[in-house]
Amino acid sequence: MHEKSVSQRLKTPKGIIGLIILVFFIFMAVTAPLLSPYGPTDVSSQPLLSPDNTHPLGTDDVGKDIFTELLYGSRTSLTVAFVVSFGVVVIGTFIGVFSGYRSGASDRVLMRGVDIFLMIPDLPLILILAAYLRPSIWNIIFILILLGWPVGARVTRAQTRTLRVSGHVDFARVSGATAPYVIRKHIIPDLYPIMVTTLVMQSIRAILSESGLAFLGLGDPAYPSWGSMIKYAISYPMIFFSDAWMWWLLPAGTCITLLVLGFVLLGQSLESDY
Amino acid sequence: MEENEIIRVIDVTKIFKSKRLFKGNSLVTALDGVSLDVERSKILGIIGESGSGKTTLAKLILGLLKPTSGVISLADITNVNNEIRKPTVQVIFQDPYDSLSHMMTIEEIVAEPYLIKYKSRYSPGNKVRNVLESVGLTPAEDYLHKYPYSLSGGQRQRVAIARAIITNPDIIIADEPISMLDASIGVDILNLILDLNENLGVTFIFITHDISAAAYICHNIAVMHSGKIVEYGSRNQVLVQSQNAYTNSLLLAAGASLISYENKKIKENFNPTLC
Amino acid sequence: MSVLDIEELTVDFTTNMGVYHVLKNVNLKVERGEIVGLIGESGCGKSTLAMSVLDINSRNRRMSGKICFMGENLQNLSKEELREFRGKHLGFIPQSSMNALNPLVRVKKQFTETIKDHVDMPEKEMIALSNDMLSLVSIDPNRVDSFPYEFSGGQRQRLMIALSMLLSPELIIADEPTTSLDAMVQLQIVNLLENMARQKNTSLLVISHDLHTISRICDRIYIMYAGRIMETGTKEEILRNPRHPYTQKLLSSRLPLMVEPVRIKGIPGSPPSSLKLYQGCEFMERCERRSEVCREKKPPDCIGNVRVSCHLEG
Numbered sequence: 001m002h003e004k005s006v007s008q009r010l011k012t013p014k015g016i017i018g019l020i021i022l023v024f025f026i027f028m029a030v031t032a033p034l035l036s037p038y039g040p041t042d043v044s045s046q047p048l049l050s051p052d053n054t055h056p057l058g059t060d061d062v063g064k065d066i067f068t069e070l071l072y073g074s075r076t077s078l079t080v081a082f083v084v085s086f087g088v089v090v091i092g093t094f095i096g097v098f099s100g101y102r103s104g105a106s107d108r109v110l111m112r113g114v115d116i117f118l119m120i121p122d123l124p125l126i127l128i129l130a131a132y133l134r135p136s137i138w139n140i141i142f143i144l145i146l147l148g149w150p151v152g153a154r155v156t157r158a159q160t161r162t163l164r165v166s167g168h169v170d171f172a173r174v175s176g177a178t179a180p181y182v183i184r185k186h187i188i189p190d191l192y193p194i195m196v197t198t199l200v201m202q203s204i205r206a207i208l209s210e211s212g213l214a215f216l217g218l219g220d221p222a223y224p225s226w227g228s229m230i231k232y233a234i235s236y237p238m239i240f241f242s243d244a245w246m247w248w249l250l251p252a253g254t255c256i257t258l259l260v261l262g263f264v265l266l267g268q269s270l271e272s273d274y
Numbered sequence: 275m276e277e278n279e280i281i282r283v284i285d286v287t288k289i290f291k292s293k294r295l296f297k298g299n300s301l302v303t304a305l306d307g308v309s310l311d312v313e314r315s316k317i318l319g320i321i322g323e324s325g326s327g328k329t330t331l332a333k334l335i336l337g338l339l340k341p342t343s344g345v346i347s348l349a350d351i352t353n354v355n356n357e358i359r360k361p362t363v364q365v366i367f368q369d370p371y372d373s374l375s376h377m378m379t380i381e382e383i384v385a386e387p388y389l390i391k392y393k394s395r396y397s398p399g400n401k402v403r404n405v406l407e408s409v410g411l412t413p414a415e416d417y418l419h420k421y422p423y424s425l426s427g428g429q430r431q432r433v434a435i436a437r438a439i440i441t442n443p444d445i446i447i448a449d450e451p452i453s454m455l456d457a458s459i460g461v462d463i464l465n466l467i468l469d470l471n472e473n474l475g476v477t478f479i480f481i482t483h484d485i486s487a488a489a490y491i492c493h494n495i496a497v498m499h500s501g502k503i504v505e506y507g508s509r510n511q512v513l514v515q516s517q518n519a520y521t522n523s524l525l526l527a528a529g530a531s532l533i534s535y536e537n538k539k540i541k542e543n544f545n546p547t548l549c
Numbered sequence: 550m551s552v553l554d555i556e557e558l559t560v561d562f563t564t565n566m567g568v569y570h571v572l573k574n575v576n577l578k579v580e581r582g583e584i585v586g587l588i589g590e591s592g593c594g595k596s597t598l599a600m601s602v603l604d605i606n607s608r609n610r611r612m613s614g615k616i617c618f619m620g621e622n623l624q625n626l627s628k629e630e631l632r633e634f635r636g637k638h639l640g641f642i643p644q645s646s647m648n649a650l651n652p653l654v655r656v657k658k659q660f661t662e663t664i665k666d667h668v669d670m671p672e673k674e675m676i677a678l679s680n681d682m683l684s685l686v687s688i689d690p691n692r693v694d695s696f697p698y699e700f701s702g703g704q705r706q707r708l709m710i711a712l713s714m715l716l717s718p719e720l721i722i723a724d725e726p727t728t729s730l731d732a733m734v735q736l737q738i739v740n741l742l743e744n745m746a747r748q749k750n751t752s753l754l755v756i757s758h759d760l761h762t763i764s765r766i767c768d769r770i771y772i773m774y775a776g777r778i779m780e781t782g783t784k785e786e787i788l789r790n791p792r793h794p795y796t797q798k799l800l801s802s803r804l805p806l807m808v809e810p811v812r813i814k815g816i817p818g819s820p821p822s823s824l825k826l827y828q829g830c831e832f833m834e835r836c837e838r839r840s841e842v843c844r845e846k847k848p849p850d851c852i853g854n855v856r857v858s859c860h861l862e863g
Contacts, residue, residue: 167373168383174336174365175387175441189377323731324702426819427591454729456590456758458802461815468812483731486804514808527733528806 015269021262025255029074036068040224048244057247060229061236070251072224077259080141080210085202087145089195092152097183097191099153100160111157117150126209130218137220140213144206152198156191163187193270200267204260211256226252279349280361280445280477281312281335286344288330304330306501307344312445314349317471317478319492319509321485321524327501328481332447335479336365351444361444361477368450370430374422380406381418384437391441398440405436409466428459435466445477446470452487464491485524489513497521550620552720552752553579553602557852558614560594560601569823571597573776575614576852579720584746584753586763588799589773590820595756596644598773599722603641604631619719637667640713640721640751645729647705650697656708657693660715667716682711685748686741703734707741714745720752727762735762742766761803764788771851772796775821775831778851779858792857794836830860 009015028035037054038044042064049059057066099110126143133139163169169186177185213219214227221228229252239245288305305327312318322328333339335346350358364387367373374383384405385398406414409432422430431451438446448467452460468491470476482488488495495512497505497520505518516522560572571594579585589595600606602616604623616623618639623631635641643649651659660679664670670678680690686707688700697705706726713721726742727735743766746753757763764770770787772780772795780793791797798816805811818835821827830836833843838861848858 167367167369168375168378170338171365171367171373171437172386172390173338174363175390177390181390185378186375323733428819457761457804458590458758458799458816461802461804461813462817464804465812465815483733484804485732486806489806490804490810509810513806524733525806527736 009270012269014265018262018265018269021258025074025259028071029078032071032075036071038065038068040068040072051247057251060232060248066248069224069229073226076223076225077207081203081206083141084144084206085199088148088152088202089198091149093156096153096156097160100157101164101183114150114153122147130213135218135220137223140210144209148202155194159191159194160187163190197270200263204263207260226256278314279311280314282347283308283310284345285309286341289342303501308503310496310503310506313494315475315477316493317480317491319488319495320481320498321488322498323483326498328498329449332449332481336363336447363445364438364443366434366438366448366451368453370427373434374430376422380420380433384440387437387441401440405440409436427455431463447479449481467491485528551578551580554617556615560597561611563609567824570826571776571823574850575778577771579752579754582750582752583768584766586767586770587756587773588760588770590758592820593773594776595773596724599724599756603635637716638718640718642709642713642723642726644725646709647702650705652697655694655696663712663715682715686711703730706738717749722754724756739766760799781851782856792862793859794838795832
């Protein structure tokens with residue numbers, strides 16, 4: 001897995017397309033205030049307007065500009081994606097490396113904890129917690145990290161255990177290296193590819209979870225979300241009897257699909273050897 | 275400890291607890307009451323098949339493992355300034371593909387023990403270049419920025435030797451350094467070890483399963499089998515005058531022919547004979 | 550009719566780094582019941598030859614020349630036909646094959662599945678055949694229910710030999726069968742290969758870097774360097790009267806077992822990269838007898854009566 005570097009893997013067609021998609025959405029998120037004609041929660045106009053000059057994608061059933069919501073929705077999705085994936089990688093790596101390097105009793109205890117977490121089915125727990133806690137974006141992020149770090153820990157622990165008995169680690173120890181040195185110089189660099197892959201996978205999971213929760217009405221109402229856009233569009237009774245679905249329903253669904261696709265392509269290009 | 279001894283292994287036993295799936299825990303005695311002395315500035319060969327315990331003994335001397343019972347003691351060395359210190363030990367491993375980190379350049383790999391020892395207080399400077407050239411990797415410039423994957427097995431072992439000598443250790447343990455190399459490349463590595471021993475006075479412990487390799491470079495030889503030392507003495511004692519059945523079976527397998535049981539000689543076997 | 554007849558085999562691999570010229574105009578024959586050794590340093594292309602015959606390295610590969618097995622041109626066969634050939638008529642013991650056994654499957658099952666893949670045989674017969682093979686390689690048939698990890702390296706190698714001989718193929722290619730084994734075990738394995746081959750009249754192509762050990766059992770030997778055959782001959786010719794400088798160096802770099810310690814020299818330098826194309830002889834840089842003609846012109850290939858590929862020995 002180390003014959004190609006990260007940058008080499010990204011230069012493949014899949015990697016380039018994935019990157020382009022990701023950059024596109026990052027751009028969208030960053031420039032949202034500049035591009036959108038209205039504020040994210042403004043109820044500014046007549047409801048259910050068709051697209052025109054002032055409303056590029058029309059308005060929804062309470063008069064909010066759809067285009068604005070779409071742009072700000074990307075902020076929500078990307079924020080959740082990056083914070084959750086980063087959190088999972090950092091916590092998972094920390095615990096995984098500690099557990100894998102130490103072995104013995106602390107390792108066994110930690111891994112039993114990991115096993116328990118892994119046994120818990122993700123979605124039901126997320127739903128229950130989301131229903132009982134305040135519907136806040138940070139609670140959602142917290143839950144996703146809480147349920148995600150065990151996967152990261154397992155993977156980094158396995159790699160750490162393998163590396164710990166390798167010849168170059170033995171040599172460093174013979175030369176007098178301390179455990180922090182060995183971890184810093186011989187183990188963590190080897191984990192970069194796995195960490196990058198975990199970042200991508202967790203981002204996908206986070207985006208889909210957040211959109212899913214928003215669709216079910218458990219999202220944070222203060223944050224515009226593509227998931228809730230779909231929810232309101234679908235629940236409008238006449239949605240398919242007019243053309244409204246084209247500019248109200250379709251863009252949000254497309255954005256979710258496209259963003260996830262971007263991460264998927266990135267993930268596949270990073271994992272492949274050809 | 276005697277004047278010219280640098281390591282003394284006294285009745286060392288090492289028992290591993292082996293956890294086998296579905297078979298419950300079992301105890302594996304890797305070393306059973308092993309004793310030997312290592313003569314300073316000489317090359318000691320430890321010959322044994324897989325499972326004889328020779329690698330375990332090496333790891334114990336290196337401090338990577340602790341004995342279950344018994345003592346390994348290292349003689350004090352007196353400096354030029356009349357300071358007393360313990361000897362330093364380095365190692366060369368068997369697998370040139372596993373013992374060099376594929377994320378580090380050759381320069382980083384060779385400099386590493388120096389930087390660890392002096393805690394980055396001194397820069398290795400030209401030492402890395404010099405040591406690379408002394409193991410035959412010339413010009414050193416060509417190798418400094420390469421990664422291990424672009425080197426052959428023989429070149430990697432030379433890098434392993436280079437990094438083992440950069441801190442001027444007193445003792446180097448070479449654990450099967452040529453087993454994974456082509457026969458023709460192995461000869462050069464053995465010649466390199468001979469040169470280092472002659473020129474720098476480094477004590478070597480050379481671990482191998484190949485008695486011909488031990489015969490090529492060792493001054494003293496210990497033969498191991500199933501965790502015990504079955505024979506131990508000078509090269510001459512073990513190879514030419516041995517009465518031990520196991521040692522003789524190893525010699526026979528390597529192509530020595532025994533003229534008679536009482537008057538053993540190793541037949542000149544320079545031209546390969548047909549069997 | 551030869552069992553294996555390789556004519557003018559040239560194999561290149563194209564990658565981002567350039568074209569690797571791995572095999573150049575190789576001619577090699579194995580007759581019925583013969584044991585042939587292909588000797589060369591690591592990286593000289595000998596494993597590529599084995600894999601090209603078995604056609605398991607076709608990615609990015611450009612191949613020219615003929616490979617005839619039992620008279621059939623292997624390149625004319627479809628993938629399916631070739632797959633049937635492999636295992637049933639053409640056996641293979643890969644490098645480090647002691648690690649090629651599936652660690653999760655009991656030995657018995659690995660044997661019976663191999664048979665099942667190629668022949669229809671009742672369960673009882675399969676087990677009988679497996680047990681026969683295990684006895685032939687000196688492994689207690691009662692251990693057939695064990696997992697591979699319960700055997701030592703040498704024993705696993707013997708299991709692989711038994712596995713490859715199960716269907717009585719006409720030719721077995723063994724790639725470095727003695728690497729990673731102790732000196733004593735290497736001898737046992739090599740003798741075992743010879744006994745099995747003679748008993749079942751199977752032809753054997755043994756690939757190795759260890760001229761000394763492998764030459765014990767060979768009828769004929771090919772010496773390969775940088776993708777070309779440098780010398781070929783019977784065992785006696787190669788061992789008693791080596792003519793190519795490289796062969797001579799290989800023989801003289803064998804560790805001697807002498808009463809008084811002696812020093813010998815290895816072969817200076819290292820093998821050339823297969824990315825480079827040579828106008829003249831590839832061994833020239835490391836040869837003590839080199840001359841101008843060696844730099845400029847390629848020595849004649851070992852075809853037909855030509856035994857040595859060297860300007861100075863032609």
